[in-house]
Amino acid sequence: xxxxxxxxxxxxxxxxxxxxxxxxxxxxxxxxxxxxxxxxxxxxxxxxxxxxxxxxxxxxxxxxxxxxxxxxxxxxxxxxxxxxxxxxxxxxxxxxxxxxxxxxxxxxxxxxxxxxxxxxxxxxxxxxxxxxxxxxxxxxxxxxxxxxxxxxxxxxxxxxxxxxxxxxxxxxxxxxxxxxxxxxxxxxxxxxxxxxxxxxxxxxxxxxxxxxxxxxxxxxxxxxxxxxxxxxxxxxxxxxxxxxxxxxxxxxxxxxxxxxxxxxxxxxxxxxxxxxxxxxxxxxxxxxxxxxxxxxxxxxxxxxxxxxxxxxxxxxxxxxxxxxxxxxxxxxxxxxxxxxxxxxxxxxxxxxxxxx
Numbered sequence: 565x566x567x568x569x570x571x572x573x574x575x576x577x578x579x580x581x582x583x584x585x586x587x588x589x590x591x592x593x594x595x596x597x598x599x600x601x602x603x604x605x606x607x608x609x610x611x612x613x614x615x616x617x618x619x620x621x622x623x624x625x626x627x628x629x630x631x632x633x634x635x636x637x638x639x640x641x642x643x644x645x646x647x648x649x650x651x652x653x654x655x656x657x658x659x660x661x662x663x664x665x666x667x668x669x670x671x672x673x674x675x676x677x678x679x680x681x682x683x684x685x686x687x688x689x690x691x692x693x694x695x696x697x698x699x700x701x702x703x704x705x706x707x708x709x710x711x712x713x714x715x716x717x718x719x720x721x722x723x724x725x726x727x728x729x730x731x732x733x734x735x736x737x738x739x740x741x742x743x744x745x746x747x748x749x750x751x752x753x754x755x756x757x758x759x760x761x762x763x764x765x766x767x768x769x770x771x772x773x774x775x776x777x778x779x780x781x782x783x784x785x786x787x788x789x790x791x792x793x794x795x796x797x798x799x800x801x802x803x804x805x806x807x808x809x810x811x812x813x814x815x816x817x818x819x820x821x822x823x824x825x826x827x828x829x830x831x832x833x834x835x836x837x838x839x840x841x842x843x844x845x846x847x848x849x850x851x852x853x854x855x856x857x858x859x860x861x862x863x864x865x866x867x868x869x870x871x872x873x874x875x876x877x878x879x880x881x882x883x884x885x886x887x888x889x890x891x892x893x894x895x896x897x898x899x900x901x902x903x904x905x906x907x908x909x910x911x912x913x914x915x916x917x918x919x920x
Contacts, residue, residue: 566627566640566717566750567592568613573622575608575774582608584774585622595744595751599761600771600797606754609771610720613752614643627717642711643720646727648703650695657691660709674713681709684746685739701732708743721753725760733757737764758798762786770794788904792911795838795904801868801879805836807908816905819874822853824900835914838904841868841881847895855894860886869894 568590575583583605590596598606611617612624615636624631631639650659660681664674682688685705695703704724711719721740725733741764744751755761761768762782770777770785770793778790782798789795795803808824810833811817816824818837847853853873861868867886870879871894880896888894905914 568718568750568752569623569625569628571623571625573609573612573624574620575605575612575617576620582774583612583620586776588769588776588779590750590752593748593750595741595753595764595766596769597753597755597761597765597767598769598771599755599758600777602756603773604771605774606756606771607722610643610722610752610754613718614641614720615639640714640717641720642714642716642718643722644704644707644711644724646723648695648707650703650706652695655692655694656687656698656706656709659695659706660687660691660713663710664713677713677715678709681712684712684743685709699732700728701736704728704736705739708740712743712747717750719749719751721751723755724753725755725757733760740764759800762798768798770797772797788913789838790913792836792838792906795906799840801841801881803838803840803904804876804878805838805906806873806876806878808835808837809833810835819853819876824903832907832914834908836906836908836911838906839898839902841879842883843902844880844882844896844898846882846884846886847897852895852897855880855896857888857890857892857894859890860888862886 570586570588573583573586574581586609598609600606608617612619615634619632626639651662654662657678660678661674682691685708687705687709690698690702695706698706725736728736737760753764765782767779768782768785769779772793778785778794785794785798789798792805796805806818808816808818810826811823814826816826816835816837818824824837855869855871855873855878857869857871859870862885867882867884868879869882869886869888872878906912907914
């Protein structure tokens, strides 16, 4: 196990800047998830940690030692890829043992490690099978078993579940989290799936366009997003953002004549009010935010309603069954305590903006 430290880390391909001076501290034994849209630089960062891509500038330290120029094979890092990278002509046993055999590890020690890895990952019944005889989830467990055999300081996962169907992804999320709890290892995990990030991470690193937008525990980021990008990226469905302006009376004017109290110290005139879809409720008195219904999606436990408030598209999740039809108006209410406020121009969060 090992801590990981990034200081002013940059990556450039020719004239193109990919990573713009990243700073990050990963604690020993921590499960960190890098999340962000495609092209934000998260896989590039993972490859730099592994030594598969060079560092343009800045410093990368693993277990307290500068690793910028350390060869990949000397970093004691194990990497699990999206594509499994298994040898199709080898059995599960031989795939897992390939690395130790190449390194010339002691056969007795290697066999003990294999037994432990197979037990942790429930691979015992499959050791003599070829990869083609395994399911996608089983192949991914073989890839993890090969990583465990290295007894690495640091595990790196590069979107390992993206090739699996929804049910297998859910199962493998649980298995990877259980693996982390069993080994107590340091893990850096890359995904574009914010559900994986929310359910697996000790801390999430939200990336966008080669920069870190926010770092924190999953619920911290969910409850207090630093800006509109984080607010819109984390959460399924994502947070709604409604335009609002400071009124002459000092209140916050929203669509359809709805107002919210604005704290006296708040500055600025143009805002975005963030409301999580599940924070809306049906207005008991028939007044409130008028949602013009577009599509209703009953899921059983919840009802998802797509529509518009004013000119803004809104998605609402209600914990009840709704019989509204397209074109009807559904009155909604929300507590000021459930509203987040952001500057319209910069997208930055405004603290202590709404009055009690």
